[in-house]
Amino acid sequence: MNGKLLSLMMTILMIASALAGCAGEDVDLDAEDGGYEYASNVDNHRMLMGDVCDIKDLSGAYDWDGVKDIYENGEHAEKSDGSYRTLMGFADASGKNHAYDAFYGADGSWNDFVSAAIDGTGPFADESDTVRDQATEKGIQNGVMTAYAIHELNAAIIKAEAGNWGPDDAQHAWDEGWAFYHGPDDSNHDYDGCGPYATADKRAGNFGTANSGGTAATNVATLAAMNAGLTAMQNEDMQGLVDARDEILKNIVIVYSQASVRYASKMTDDLAAGDSSDYDKHQAEGHSFYRVIEAYVAEYTSVCYNMVSHNVSADSSQNSCEGYAWYENYSMGGGQTYTGCYNIVSHQTTDDDQPTCEAYGWMANYYSDQIVAMFDLTNDGDSSADYEADIRAWLQPVWDHFGITATDIGTLQ
Numbered sequence: 001m002n003g004k005l006l007s008l009m010m011t012i013l014m015i016a017s018a019l020a021g022c023a024g025e026d027v028d029l030d031a032e033d034g035g036y037e038y039a040s041n042v043d044n045h046r047m048l049m050g051d052v053c054d055i056k057d058l059s060g061a062y063d064w065d066g067v068k069d070i071y072e073n074g075e076h077a078e079k080s081d082g083s084y085r086t087l088m089g090f091a092d093a094s095g096k097n098h099a100y101d102a103f104y105g106a107d108g109s110w111n112d113f114v115s116a117a118i119d120g121t122g123p124f125a126d127e128s129d130t131v132r133d134q135a136t137e138k139g140i141q142n143g144v145m146t147a148y149a150i151h152e153l154n155a156a157i158i159k160a161e162a163g164n165w166g167p168d169d170a171q172h173a174w175d176e177g178w179a180f181y182h183g184p185d186d187s188n189h190d191y192d193g194c195g196p197y198a199t200a201d202k203r204a205g206n207f208g209t210a211n212s213g214g215t216a217a218t219n220v221a222t223l224a225a226m227n228a229g230l231t232a233m234q235n236e237d238m239q240g241l242v243d244a245r246d247e248i249l250k251n252i253v254i255v256y257s258q259a260s261v262r263y264a265s266k267m268t269d270d271l272a273a274g275d276s277s278d279y280d281k282h283q284a285e286g287h288s289f290y291r292v293i294e295a296y297v298a299e300y301t302s303v304c305y306n307m308v309s310h311n312v313s314a315d316s317s318q319n320s321c322e323g324y325a326w327y328e329n330y331s332m333g334g335g336q337t338y339t340g341c342y343n344i345v346s347h348q349t350t351d352d353d354q355p356t357c358e359a360y361g362w363m364a365n366y367y368s369d370q371i372v373a374m375f376d377l378t379n380d381g382d383s384s385a386d387y388e389a390d391i392r393a394w395l396q397p398v399w400d401h402f403g404i405t406a407t408d409i410g411t412l413q
Helices: 003-024 048-060 064-073 087-091 100-104 109-119 129-161 170-181 196-207 217-234 238-273 276-301 366-375 387-402
Strands: 303-306 324-333 336-343 360-363
Touching: 048 064, 048 087, 048 129, 048 170, 064 087, 064 109, 064 129, 087 109, 087 129, 100 109, 100 276, 109 129, 129 170, 129 196, 129 217, 129 238, 129 276, 170 217, 196 217, 196 238, 217 238, 238 276, 238 366, 238 387, 276 366, 276 387, 303 366, 366 387
Parallel strands: none
Antiparallel strands: 303 360, 324 336
């Protein structure tokens, strides 16, 4: 072999090696993942799931320096300029198209949560490595990845609204949503076990809502909605696109409702067994899982509460709740008068006395706040409580709003 030919072959090999690195080492990134065929190239985005997998391993070994390095600097999702996409960059980004930052009143709210768990600060100060591990793993795999998936789905709608329907615009953003939710399904790397999609399958197994192949009903529905949304964009069908996004969000609520119920139930069992270590661990898991949906469901747990009778009224809006007033000898015409409690919005009367009539108040996020308090890491628990029954009751208004049935949630096995 002459020198020129050898040099040419070496050059080709180096180029091929460099390209393979950009595509994600030796991972087989074909045109689809989990039944969704991409309309654009999102290989680099898919590879971020490798960071999630490695962080899960390091967190489980309590290697906080290793976790922090990958979280902040990246490892698998190398861009063409040699820099890396990072999970911290996603978690800490401001102005994104999801509800979390506005709800928690802080830019980069998921980074605040995850970084505190990694560093053992804030709500995780003085907590065990086990608690920090659960919050770190669940916070990244479920919180950060779901937040960015939702962001991309909403970004697709925004691009479509501006008339940018194509594979380089709305369809590309939609593709990224699936990349962050599912990740690459290369069997040699098991990256399909590190995203929200994998969590959905696990919870379906816990609640008997998986098909015969072990795939969650929520994942079947989410995949169908992803494909429907892509078709809608190709047909420039805005309503079809919005409907697909809403269906995906509904199934996210199902998954993390199941997760919240499961770990609430475990907490009850732990208290009955006197196992404080498992109680703390399961509380951290429930805390992390509920946070995935809190920003999207809290408003539907608001109630009209009476501070005197301590009853919840049937009023479903703040205006109606605040419409009660006591009337004394109110003239109704024809010589008739009315004394009693009347609601100027709903036009209903009640049998309440004056103190009770004047004690109605709208309590925003009421049941959600009960859930948050239950999962608060400083709450040592109530051994007389049935947390599974409690959380199901507290989430029922949410399920009613989203059209989620008892069959959708399933029965905890």
